[in-house]
Structure formats: C-alpha cells, structure tokens
Amino acid sequence: MGSLKKNGGAIxxxxxxxxxxxxxxEYFDGWKAYDKDPxxxxxxxxxxxxxxxxxxxxCVELIKDWIKENPKVSICTPEGVHQFSDIAIFQDxxxxxxxxxAIAHFMGKARGGRVTFDPERIVMSGGATGANETIMFxxxxxxxxxxxPSPYYAAFDRDLRWRTGxxxxxxxxxxxxSFKLTVEAVEWAYQKAQESNKKVKGLIxxxxxxxxxxxxxxxxxxxxxxxxxxKNIHLVVDEIYAGTVFAGDNFVSxxxxxxxxxxxxxxxxxxxxxxxxxxxxxxxxxxxxxVYSYNDSVVSCARKMSSFGLVSSQTQLMLASMxxxxxxxxxxxxxxxxxxxxxxxxxxSGLKKAGITCLTxxxxxxxxxxxxxxxxxxxxxxxxxxxxxxIIDKVKLNVSPGSSFHCTEPGWFRVCFANMGDxxxxxxxxxxxxxxxxxxxxxxxxxxxxxxxxxNSVKKQKxxxxxxxxxxxxxxxxxxxxxxxMSPHSPLLRA
Amino acid sequence: MKQLSTKVTSNGxxxxxxxxxxxxxxxKNPYDEIxxxxxxxxxxxxxxxxCFDLIESxxxxxxxxxxxKRNGQSIFRELALFQDxxxxxxxxxAMADFMEEIRGNRVTFDPKKIVLAAGSTxxxxxxxxxxxxxxxxxLLPTPYYPGFDRDLKWRTGxxxxxxxxxxxxGFQITExxxxxxxxxxxxxxxxVKGVLxxxxxxxxxxxxxxxxLNLLVEFITSKNIHLxxxxxxxxxxxGFEQFISVMDVLKDKKLENTEVxxxxxxxxxxxxxxxxxxxxxxxIYSNDxxIVSAATKMSSFGLVSSQTQYLLSALLSDKKFTSQYLEENxxxxxxxxKRLxSGLESAGITCLRxxxxxxxxxxxxHLLDTNTFEAELDLWKKIVYNVKxxxSPGSSCHCTEPGWFRVCFANLSExxxDLALKRLKTFVESTDCGRMISRSSHERxxxxxxxxxxxxxxxxxxxxxxxxxx
Numbered sequence: 001m002g003s004l005k006k007n008g009g010a011i012x013x014x015x016x017x018x019x020x021x022x023x024x025x026e027y028f029d030g031w032k033a034y035d036k037d038p039x040x041x042x043x044x045x046x047x048x049x050x051x052x053x054x055x056x057x058x059c060v061e062l063i064k065d066w067i068k069e070n071p072k073v074s075i076c077t078p079e080g081v082h083q084f085s086d087i088a089i090f091q092d093x094x095x096x097x098x099x100x101x102a103i104a105h106f107m108g109k110a111r112g113g114r115v116t117f118d119p120e121r122i123v124m125s126g127g128a129t130g131a132n133e134t135i136m137f138x139x140x141x142x143x144x145x146x147x148x149p150s151p152y153y154a155a156f157d158r159d160l161r162w163r164t165g166x167x168x169x170x171x172x173x174x175x176x177x178s179f180k181l182t183v184e185a186v187e188w189a190y191q192k193a194q195e196s197n198k199k200v201k202g203l204i205x206x207x208x209x210x211x212x213x214x215x216x217x218x219x220x221x222x223x224x225x226x227x228x229x230x231k232n233i234h235l236v237v238d239e240i241y242a243g244t245v246f247a248g249d250n251f252v253s254x255x256x257x258x259x260x261x262x263x264x265x266x267x268x269x270x271x272x273x274x275x276x277x278x279x280x281x282x283x284x285x286x287x288x289x290x291v292y293s294y295n296d297s298v299v300s301c302a303r304k305m306s307s308f309g310l311v312s313s314q315t316q317l318m319l320a321s322m323x324x325x326x327x328x329x330x331x332x333x334x335x336x337x338x339x340x341x342x343x344x345x346x347x348x349s350g351l352k353k354a355g356i357t358c359l360t361x362x363x364x365x366x367x368x369x370x371x372x373x374x375x376x377x378x379x380x381x382x383x384x385x386x387x388x389x390x391i392i393d394k395v396k397l398n399v400s401p402g403s404s405f406h407c408t409e410p411g412w413f414r415v416c417f418a419n420m421g422d423x424x425x426x427x428x429x430x431x432x433x434x435x436x437x438x439x440x441x442x443x444x445x446x447x448x449x450x451x452x453x454x455x456n457s458v459k460k461q462k463x464x465x466x467x468x469x470x471x472x473x474x475x476x477x478x479x480x481x482x483x484x485x486m487s488p489h490s491p492l493l494r495a
Numbered sequence: 496m497k498q499l500s501t502k503v504t505s506n507g508x509x510x511x512x513x514x515x516x517x518x519x520x521x522x523k524n525p526y527d528e529i530x531x532x533x534x535x536x537x538x539x540x541x542x543x544x545x546c547f548d549l550i551e552s553x554x555x556x557x558x559x560x561x562x563x564k565r566n567g568q569s570i571f572r573e574l575a576l577f578q579d580x581x582x583x584x585x586x587x588x589a590m591a592d593f594m595e596e597i598r599g600n601r602v603t604f605d606p607k608k609i610v611l612a613a614g615s616t617x618x619x620x621x622x623x624x625x626x627x628x629x630x631x632x633x634l635l636p637t638p639y640y641p642g643f644d645r646d647l648k649w650r651t652g653x654x655x656x657x658x659x660x661x662x663x664x665g666f667q668i669t670e671x672x673x674x675x676x677x678x679x680x681x682x683x684x685x686x687v688k689g690v691l692x693x694x695x696x697x698x699x700x701x702x703x704x705x706x707x708l709n710l711l712v713e714f715i716t717s718k719n720i721h722l723x724x725x726x727x728x729x730x731x732x733x734g735f736e737q738f739i740s741v742m743d744v745l746k747d748k749k750l751e752n753t754e755v756x757x758x759x760x761x762x763x764x765x766x767x768x769x770x771x772x773x774x775x776x777x778x779i780y781s782n783d784x785x786i787v788s789a790a791t792k793m794s795s796f797g798l799v800s801s802q803t804q805y806l807l808s809a810l811l812s813d814k815k816f817t818s819q820y821l822e823e824n825x826x827x828x829x830x831x832x833k834r835l836x837s838g839l840e841s842a843g844i845t846c847l848r849x850x851x852x853x854x855x856x857x858x859x860x861h862l863l864d865t866n867t868f869e870a871e872l873d874l875w876k877k878i879v880y881n882v883k884x885x886x887s888p889g890s891s892c893h894c895t896e897p898g899w900f901r902v903c904f905a906n907l908s909e910x911x912x913d914l915a916l917k918r919l920k921t922f923v924e925s926t927d928c929g930r931m932i933s934r935s936s937h938e939r940x941x942x943x944x945x946x947x948x949x950x951x952x953x954x955x956x957x958x959x960x961x962x963x964x965x
Binding site: 011012013014015016017021023055057060063064067074075076077078081084085087088089090091126127129130133137138139140141142144158159162163201232233234270278282283284285286287295297298300301304305307308309310311312313314315318 | 498499500501502503504508510542544547550551554555560561562563569571572574575576577578613614616617620624625626627628629631645646650688766770771772773774775783785786789790792793795796797798799800801802803806906
C-alpha cells in the first residue's frame with residue numbers, strides 16, 4: 001500500500017492515499033488520447049475511435065420507444081406524477097417489491113427461461129461495481145484471498161480489494177487451450193495459496209467472460225461447483241454479460257447448475273451471483289446492480305449493506321414496469337442478440353481480411369484479438385505496450401492491451417464493438433486493414449524491419465521518457481477516467 | 496456460520512437497536528385512517544412529507560426535464576450511458592448553488608469540490624474510509640443519529656467515542672466534554688482522527704450555536720484532526736435564527752484557504768430538505784484535493800442514477816422554485832412543530848426548544864418509574880405496544896440520560912398527528928403521574944420554570960439554551 005501522506009499534519013487513511021484504486025496507470029494514455037482527439041464522422045474523421053469501452057449501445061432506441069409508449073412509469077409525466085411522493089420517500093433497502101419481481105423475472109428470461117430466480121433473494125447495489133464489493137465484504141475479511149481466473153476485468157483490482165482489504169490471486173489461463181478455465185488450474189492455484197499460508201475464501205469469475213467473450217461449458221461449471229463444495233469455499237459468478245450471448249451453445253448460468261446438480265455434491269450456501277443491467281440492457285447510467293445469493297445470511301447482510309448503494313426509486317419504478325413487459329423483454333433480448341451477432345461477424349471477418357484472428361467467442365461486447373504476430377518480441381510486454389501505442393497513435397484506435405487484464409501472454413487485445421455505429425466500425429476496420437497491409441509491404445520492401453525498429457525505438461524513447469512502466473495494478477474501462485477528464489462518450493453521442 | 500466474514504456475523508450493522516425494532520413493529524401494524532385506525536402511528540421516521548405538492552407542480556410546468564429532454568430533444572441515450580463518477584457538471588453546479596442559497600449566500604461552494612454519493616449514508620461511510628484506519632476513532636456528541644453506528648463503523652472498522660452532552664445546558668457541546676472524550680479515546684488506546692457533528696442536530700432538532708462551532712474549529716485546530724459537519728438538515732431551519740454552517744465560521748474567522756479549512760468537510764443530502772430520500776442523493780464537500788479525488792473514485796460504489804441527476808439539476812437550477820420552496824418548507828415545518836409542541840404541553844410534556852429538523856427531543860423523564868434506561872425501555876414499550884406510537888428512545892441515540900425520546904412530526908398528516916397526540920394524552924392521564932399532571936397542568940408548567948433539586952429534574956428547555964449571539 002502507499003505511504004501515509006501528511007496533509008499539514010492531519011493524516012489521511014492508507015486507503016485514500018494508496019494507489020490501490022488502480023487509476024494511476026498509463027493505461028489511461030489511451031483514454032487521454034481519445035479525449036484529446038475523439039473521432040467524429042464529419043467534424044473529426046481522423047480522430048481516435050473508441051474501442052476500449054464495453055458498452056452496449058445497439059438497442060437504445062427500443063427502450064426509448066417503450067418509454068414513449070408508457071408515460072405512466074415515469075413519476076414526472078402527467079400520467080405518472082401521482083406516484084411521485086410515494087416514490088420520492090421510498091428508501092426501503094428491500095427495494096420496491098415490483099422491482100425485485102421484475103428483475104428476477106428478467107434474469108430468468110435472459111437465461112432463456114431455463115431457470116427461475118426468487119425475488120426475495122434479489123439485493124440491490126450501486127451497479128455491479130457495488131455488488132462485487134459488497135459480496136467481498138460479506139464473504140471475506142481483510143487479508144483473505146479470492147482466486148480469479150485471468151485475464152480478468154481490470155477494475156476487479158479496485159472493486160474486490162481496495163476498501164475491503166481482500167487479496168486477489170489470479171488463476172492463469174493460457175492460449176494453449178483457448179484460455180479455458182480448468183478445475184485443475186483452480187486446484188493448483190488453491191494449493192499454492194494454502195502453501196503460502198493464505199486463507200482462500202473463494203473463487204470469483206465472470207461468465208460470460210470479460211475480456212474473452214467466451215462462456216464456461218456446463219461440465220466445467222459443474223465441476224467448479226463441486227470443487228468449491230469440497231473445499232468449503234465460495235463461488236461468486238459475475239453474470240453481467242448473461243444476456244449478450246449471440247450465438248452457439250446456450251449460456252449455462254450457475255443457477256442452472258444449482259438446480260441440476262445432486263444436492264449431496266453442492267452446498268448452495270456457497271453460491272452467489274452478481275448481476276447488473278449495464279451490459280444486457282445498456283443502462284450503465286442508471287446504476288442497477290444486483291447481488292443474488294443462495295445463502296440467507298449473505299442475503300440479509302448484503303441487504304443491510306445495500307444502504308450504501310440503493311437503486312434510485314425513480315429508476316426502480318421505471319424498470320419494474322419495463323422488465324415485467326414480457327413482449328418487450330423477449331423482443332429486446334432477441335433483437336439485442338441478433339444485432340450483437342451481426343456486429344461481431346462484421347468485426348471478426350474484417351479483422352480476418354487483415355490476417356488477424358480472434359479467440360472464438362459467442363458473447364460479450366468485445367473480441368479478444370490476437371496480435372502476437374505483430375509483436376517485435378513475442379515474449380515481451382514492452383513489445384505489447386509499444387504495439388498498443390502504435391495502434392493508438394498511428395491506427396487511431398483505442399483498444400485495451402491484454403496486460404491491463406493481467407493476461408500472462410503478450411500480444412492479446414480486447415476490442416469493443418457495440419459502442420459505436422456501423423459506419424464507425426467500418427472506418428475502424430479499414431484503418432486496421434490499411435495499417436496491416438502497409439506493415440506487410442514494409443516488411444517485404446526493407447531489409448528486415450529497420451524502419452519498424454527505428455519507429456519503435458523512437459516510440460520506446462518517447463514512452464520511456466514518460467516513465468513507461470507496466471503496472472499490474474489496474475484499470476477498468478466503463479466510463480472511468482483519471483481526475484479531471486470526463487468519461488469518454490461514443491462518437492454517436494456527438495452526432 | 497459458514498465461512499462468512501465477521502461483518503456478517505457481528506452486530507456491526509446496528510440493526511438490533513430499539514430504533515429499528517420500533518420500525519419493525521410499525522411494519523406489522525401500520526396505521527391507516529380507514530383500513531387500520533387502531534394501528535401504530537409512525538413517529539420514528541425523520542421524513543419530510545410536507546412539500547411534495549410544490550415539486551409536483553414544478554414537474555407539471557417543466558415537461559422537458561420531466562421527460563428527459565433538453566431543448567425538446569431526447570437525451571435518453573446520453574443519460575442511459577452516463578456513468579462518469581465526476582457526476583453531471585450541471586447537477587453539481589445546481590447542488591452548489593442550492594447549498595449556498597440555504598446559507599443565505601454568505602459562503603460559496605465550488606462544484607469541483609463536490610463529490611456525489613448514494614445518499615448521506617454513503618457519503619459518511621466514504622469519508623470514514625478516506626480519513627480513518629480500522630481502529631481509529633471519531634468523536635461524536637451524544638445523542639446522535641443511530642444510523643451512524645452502521646454508517647461510520649461497520650465496514651470501515653472505525654470507532655466512535657461519545658462527547659457527552661447533557662440536559663443541564665440543553666445538550667450543547669462544551670469544551671470540557673470535548674476534552675474528556677478525547678482523553679477517553681486515548682485511554683482506550685484509540686487514535687482520534689476527527690470530530691463528526693450533525694448540524695442541525697439529529698435527534699435534538701437544534702442548530703449548533705456559533706459558540707459551539709467556534710469551539711469545534713478551535714478544538715480540531717489544536718488537535719490537528721478533522722471536522723465533519725453533516726448538514727443534511729440545513730434547509731429545515733424554521734426558528735427565527737439563521738442557520739450557521741461551519742463554512743460560515745471558517746469565513747468569519749478568516750480561515751478559508753488555510754490548512755485548517757482542508758480538514759473541514761461538509762456532508763449534504765436532498766433526503767430531508769427536499770424530502771427525496773428515495774432518489775439517493777448525497778454529497779461530500781471538501782477543500783482537500785486528495786479527499787475529493789479519493790472519494791470521487793469511491794463514489795463508483797454508489798453513483799447517483801443519471802436520470803435522477805438530470806431531473807434534479809433542472810429542479811435545483813430553477814432559482815425561483817428553490818427560493819419559494821425553502822421559504823414554504825420552513826413555514827410548514829414551523830407550524831407542524833408548534834402543533835406537536837402544544838399538543839405535548841397539554842399532556843404535560845415538554846421538549847427541548849427546537850429550531851430545525853423534522854422532530855422534537857421530548858422530555859418524558861417524569862414518566863419514568865426510575866431514572867434508569869430499563870425504565871426508559873419499559874416506557875418505550877408501553878408507548879409502542881399500548882399507545883401504538885413508534886417514537887425513538889434516547890438510549891438508541893446513545894443519550895446518557897434516560898427519559899428522552901425523539902418524536903417526528905413531518906412524516907404524517909395533521910390529522911394523524913392530532914390523533915397521536917390524543918392517544919399520548921390519554922396514556923399520560925391514565926398513569927398516576929398523569930393524573931397529577933392533568934389536574935393542574937398549567938401550574939406544573941409554572942413550577943417547571945423554577946430549578947428544583949429532586950430526582951425528577953424538571954427543566955424548562957428554553958431557558959437552558961445559551962442565546963445565540965446573532
């Protein structure tokens with residue numbers, strides 16, 4: 001942790017003065033670059049295109065139309081204002097009953113109706129950010145450990161550790177088996193932690209995965225559930241992307257496993273789900289996070305803690321109606337999947353034309369792009385960062401380097417595709433294709449990579465000057481920026 | 496308990512207190528004029544329900560804000576995606592302006608120093624995370640808001656050491672009480688990081704005097720610690736005095752932009768002044784950049800919903816509305832408080848003279864069998880279960896003297912308030928003490944004005960308050 005900073009003698013806490021929030025990383029160079037020079041079709045066609053933001057903007061119009069057709073769900077319209085005072089004073093941390101029911105119902109629908117959720121176990125939180133922190137407060141004491149498969153969502157470093165004092169130990173997954181999580185890898189990480197006298201409280205994973213966009217297969221999930229039961233540790237599954245599956249095998253929620261595995265093999269008190277409407281519905285601004293636990297004590301405690309991050313009652317009311325509208329929900333989920341699938345296809349085939357492959361994925365708002373062949377040194381993260389800076393400065397795209405997700409292999413990048421218009425995606429693809437073909441031509445022309453080396457060493461110098469240091473404490477996308485900078489907005493918003 | 500954290504298994508959430516138990520009893524049997532006329536009346540909830548009509552009529556006149564539009568264009572998409580933890584600039588500006596207006600525009604608030612939070616619950620916890628290590632202590636004057644036990648201590652590991660205030664001087668903070676609390680913390684081997692006060696006070700319903708505020712600023716200066724002033728009730732000041740904020744004192748003592756001013760932080764919320772607790776709007780105001788920076792990042796754990804920020808920035812930017820609202824709010828609160836106080840008087844019950852807040856601090860010591868907290872709890876149970884009024888016993892607020900109760904008056908209709916007072920009067924008259932009182936309540940009130948030495952100490956509240964210098 002950072003050193004205590006004396007502020008005229010009165011000392012702030014370690015939490016306030018440390019870097020554990022992870023925001024001082026030079027990862028934000030990409031964001032800063034984007035903010036200085038954001039792409040716009042007409043006003044700034046050569047600006048940087050934002051592909052580092054995992055937002056789902058493809059179906060906002062569907063929601064807008066529904067709101068227009070349902071004026072009574074707003075406490076501000078003539079049709080709905082009669083509810084104003086009741087909603088304005090409502091701060092019961094159980095949440096509006098209709099809201100909990102609607103969320104439970106929606107969660108079931110997002111999982112193809114294969115499982116039902118109990119509204120009594122739905123607990124609100126300040127987005128999934130708040131939900132993940134809360135579940136840590138409930139399951140672990142300072143110094144306890146949670147295992148997390150890597151690569152993982154960068155902000156877990158903040159959400160799981162910062163104020164809770166919990167430690168994260170990664171379970172490294174590798175490209176040799178397509179980054180699949182195996183029970184053996186978890187067992188190994190568990191044992192190693194035990195050997196170092198660390199108290200492992202549980203395993204937390206995101207499924208579908210951020211940044212991989214892949215889903216866990218049913219057998220692995222079942223075996224993980226059996227594993228945690230045997231070891232008497234917790235399993236937290238962040239299913240924030242559950243509704244973004246656009247192709248292939250059906251997504252298996254841990255809730256389904258709870259229902260289907262023999263009760264002698266599973267201790268449900270150890271199983272917890274985190275959810276949110278930020279990705280599936282594309283409403284991160286409304287701060288709807290959910291903790292869902294099969295453990296009554298955890299539900300009770302998390303509910304008390306939800307006082308620190310309740311969902312605005314105005315938002316609860318609106319969503320209670322919207323998510324109970326079966327016709328709307330079914331159409332929305334279907335349409336969203338369809339559009340995500342198309343986008344994914346456009347991106348992956350466009351990348352293929354440039355000789356770039358991605359990890360095969362069928363969910364999420366991004367692809368896990370393989371640029372290892374473009375690295376000067378395939379074993380060096382410095383190379384990855386250099387390549388990343390080239391992508392930002394020359395190709396003018398903000399993508400996220402794998403190291404920021406604690407990936408152990410250099411050369412992988414997360415590229416988002418759902419936060420922009422079709423045209424913008426086309427421009428991005430063209431730029432990539434141009435860049436790659438130029439690179440190839442250069443490689444053919446010049447003897448070896450003289451020029452590239454030169455370019456890169458200039459880059460190297462430049463970035464070394466600015467203290468290039470690969471920090472493994474990091475960052476996160478989703479609207480966060482270093483102080484003083486507004487969150488990046490999609491070029492669409494400026495239209 | 497299966498491998499859960501100590502936070503789950505401990506009582507740190509503070510919910511086993513009588514404060515919350517009363518609410519639970521109310522939930523089981525809530526009063527309703529028609530459907531449950533013998534049900535329990537809720538007077539333990541510090542809500543402001545007096546001015547919704549003003550907000551509703553504003554909404555009717557402002558369709559753009561109401562329907563998430565700006566200049567007629569829908570900004571739904573922008574709001575749906577807006578999750579910047581710096582908050583909406585328009586909203587923070589509107590909050591800053593509103594806070595200035597409440598303080599008669601005598602002090603200025605810089606929107607850049609505002610950090611939004613999910614209610615003052617979250618704001619207070621966040622400040623603790625920024626200022627205290629687990630095991631550090633904050634000094635709080637008693638009696639204090641029961642929720643502080645959870646908000647300040649539960650997940651942060653911080654400790655609270657009470658600054659004992661007594662009825663002998665109207666529960667004002669004294670220098671000796673401050674020093675005693677500080678020494679007590681040291682005896683307990685706790686490092687004192689600061690003082691936290693609620694001004695106006697919950698549960699007392701009184702604003703801190705300038706003398707007390709000066710004392711506090713001098714104290715934190717000499718001890719080199721922080722001062723948090725939770726000014727959540729600043730807009731509910733209905734007495735003839737003006738509300739004095741700690742910011743006023745810093746300005747008057749010419750301490751703005753000094754090192755001391757960096758250790759003074761204000762917490763605010765729209766839950767009491769505007770009566771909008773459901774929308775979860777809290778704020779931290781600090782002159783210390785590091786705190787603003789750290790707290791801003793922490794606000795990720797509880798951002799204000801963008802649709803709420805948008806609606807309220809429009810509402811609070813309408814200066815005509817805000818000045819009208821503040822004036823009307825204060826008028827209605829004053830009239831309600833008067834109604835409660837006179838109703839109590841006719842039952843022979845006095846209160847601490849209050850000039851702010853949504854409640855009165857009621858003196859029922861004369862109704863106790865003995866001067867003990869057991870007797871207070873017995874009385875409370877009678878009032879809850881027999882009289883069917885949920886009021887909050889002083890012990891739940893950590894008051895050091897038994898017999899005081901917090902009674903809220905702004906969360907129910909006039910009729911319901913009258914009914915509650917009627918029930919209370921009947922109850923009091925039915926007790927031995929009550930019969931004595933009702934025979935000559937007027938005489939008794941006269942005698943209360945004399946200082947008597949007896950176990951049952953009757954003091955008239957208004958002569959105890961040191962008159963404000965203004």
